[in-house]
Amino acid sequence: MLFTEVSSSKRLIQCTCAIFWCLLSGGPIFGFAALKPVLIKEHVYEYLCDIHTISNNDDITAKCTAQDLKLNMMFTVAAMLTNVSALAIGRVLDVYGPKACGLIGGFFLYLSCFIFIYSKNLAGTVIDPYLIGYAALALGGPFAFISSFQLSNAFPKNSGTILAMITGAFDASSAVFLLYRIAYNKSFGSFTLEKFFMLYLFVPTFITVAQLTVMPSQSYQTAINNELCANDAETGHHTVSPVNSATATTNTNTETTPLISESLSSSSATTTAINRRRDSLGDAIKQPYELEGEEFIAEHSGGVFGVLHGYSAQDQMKSWWFALITLFSIIMMLRINYFVATIGTQYEYIFGDVKLADNLNKFFDIALPLGGLVSIPFIGLFLDYCSTMMVLSILLAISITIGVLGLVANYGLAVIGVCLFVAYRPLFYTTISDFCAKVFGFDTFGTVYGAVMCLSGIFNFGQSFLDALTHTTFEMNPAPINIMLVIATCIIGGATLGYVYKSTK
Missing domain, CATH: 1.20.1250 (Growth Hormone; Chain: A;)
Structure with missing residues (x-):
């Protein structure tokens, strides 16, 4: 789809929406260093520690080796899934388009929220709610983030700027858990994980509504690519x-x-x-190079x-x-x-x-x-x-x-x-x-x-x-x-x- 087929105001709204959700969901898992003290204060995985072998009395470091390793495993699995999913996300983007990609991202973010909201009820069952919830958060972010790349072609003359803003929003998203930790400490622990993720439900809801209303179903392409496609259709x-x-x-x-x-x-x-x-991701980053x-x-x-x-x-x-x-x-x-x-x-x-x-x-x-x-x-x-x-x-x-x-x-x-x-x-x-x-x-x-x-x-x-x-x-x-x-x-x-x-x- 050519950018000229959509009004400039709608394209601006699309870019704004994408930058906003990338800021909140692109890569919050990388703020794990800020979240970890909260998880310790919330006694996550503390049951793994023998009360007689607890090595410290402070509330900012893990109480034992088993708890610390289990907490770190949350981030290890999440970081692995974030990168492993890149290949699958690219394929989904190529075959089904950015709207499907974004909706899948919203689904995983919803899943993460509900798992964390009911984590205390699920703890002790056959599943590990904290590991699975953090893993779902790690999958939701890349789907929403990568689906936004094609918006660089929404304004071809400013494609580099748009990509930089989307990427910058992704980097800044690690501050989500920093802000949560500040709020948690200010509330003296009353702003629990369950309450935070009830509030965070706004993010997948926003993504879903945006995808169903204003976001494009097909990736934006450069004029050159469309001319080539038209030429292919004529010549076979x-x-x-x-x-x-x-x-x-x-x-x-x-x-x-x-x-x-x-x-x-x-x-x-x-x-x-x-x-x-045609490679959707390649086409998304191609425009800045062509302009150079x-x-x-x-x-x-x-x-x-x-x-x-x-x-x-x-x-x-x-x-x-x-x-x-x-x-x-x-x-x-x-x-x-x-x-x-x-x-x-x-x-x-x-x-x-x-x-x-x-x-x-x-x-x-x-x-x-x-x-x-x-x-x-x-x-x-x-x-x-x-x-x-x-x-x-x-x-x-x-x-x-x-x-x-x-x-x-x-x-x-x-x-x-x-x-x-x-x-x-x-x-x-x-x-x-x-x-x-x-x-x-x-x-x-x-x-x-x-x-x-x-x-x-x-x-x-x-x-x-x-x-x-x-x-x-x-x-x-x-x-x-x-x-x-x-x-x-x-x-x-x-x-x-x-x-x-x-x-x-």
Whole structure:
């Protein structure tokens, strides 16, 4: 559907609605560090602790190892589902459209609310209401969030701004549980989980009403894509988009051709060009790149733009480009989610002071949503004007720096580490999507990017194993795990940078 088929006022309302619900539901699960103290005060999983072995009397840290591991498992499962669902969501968006995607998101958010509302009644039964409720919240957010991407084409000249606002709203949504914790403390514990989620029912209701009234049933497409579709209907065959067509021609006469030949056959490129289907996610992010111009992107990307454009997703996923960026994403995401889930317990051990660790945790709760909002405009400029090699190098350097700072028992350095982390997190996610768009292209973006996120999510379940090791083998000392993660980051990051450098030399 062309944006010109819908009035500008209605498109503005659609964008406003999407940004609003992304702000409230995009990724609230990542505010787990703020929610965890409330769960402890609400005695969630406290039944796992033997009253004679309770290790502390404060109300901001878990009463025993079993409770702490169970609470952290809530976030581990939720973070895994958020990423694993990306591939399925992309497929639903392609086949059934954004309205169906949004309604499914609303359903999972409803499910989460009702499970938490009746959690005390369900506790002790065959199901774990807190784990399932948080998992449903983790599924509802991405469905609602990803279905909003196509709105970037609602105003093509401002597509980059719209995408930035939607992404910024997603980052800021981690503040939902921060605001809840503040309200909970102000109410002296009377604003319980059940009451909060009764209030939160407004969010899935808003999404459902908006989807049924003002939101489009079909994804907005660029004018170029519609002209191609019309041309296909007249001629009876599929056509390669101008961006990919030009890229394929350029690559034929450059040094990048041998790189493609080593891992992919030229015959698959031809087959893909004939059998290509439109990718809704790829089409959503395509417009900002088209506005920048292919020559500009090729010049500033350092040689990676168009390397695998025109090949099938299957062939692209057999290449070293896909394998290395997936490994890179796995280790980076593992470190990010492990830090979010365990920041309180890590610094409680490092500082040897519960109150000092709690102060840092509170600072982190505020900095996490703000970091995403503040850094989004700068990240866009950074990705536009720096080569992919430089972007990956800086990302790796920041990651290693955060890891090293996390080993030092100094409050000032810990604050610096948190500040770096909250800027690094949105940079990481944006870099991976930008890398996939430039290297693999827009026609397979949803499948390839979804596969990277899906595999990263699956392997991130290993976070629970690392958490268990910290609690048992290392007796709450986070240093051994953090050192192992830093070493793994150096090895995988170095291999990825080495391949990109060699391939674009």
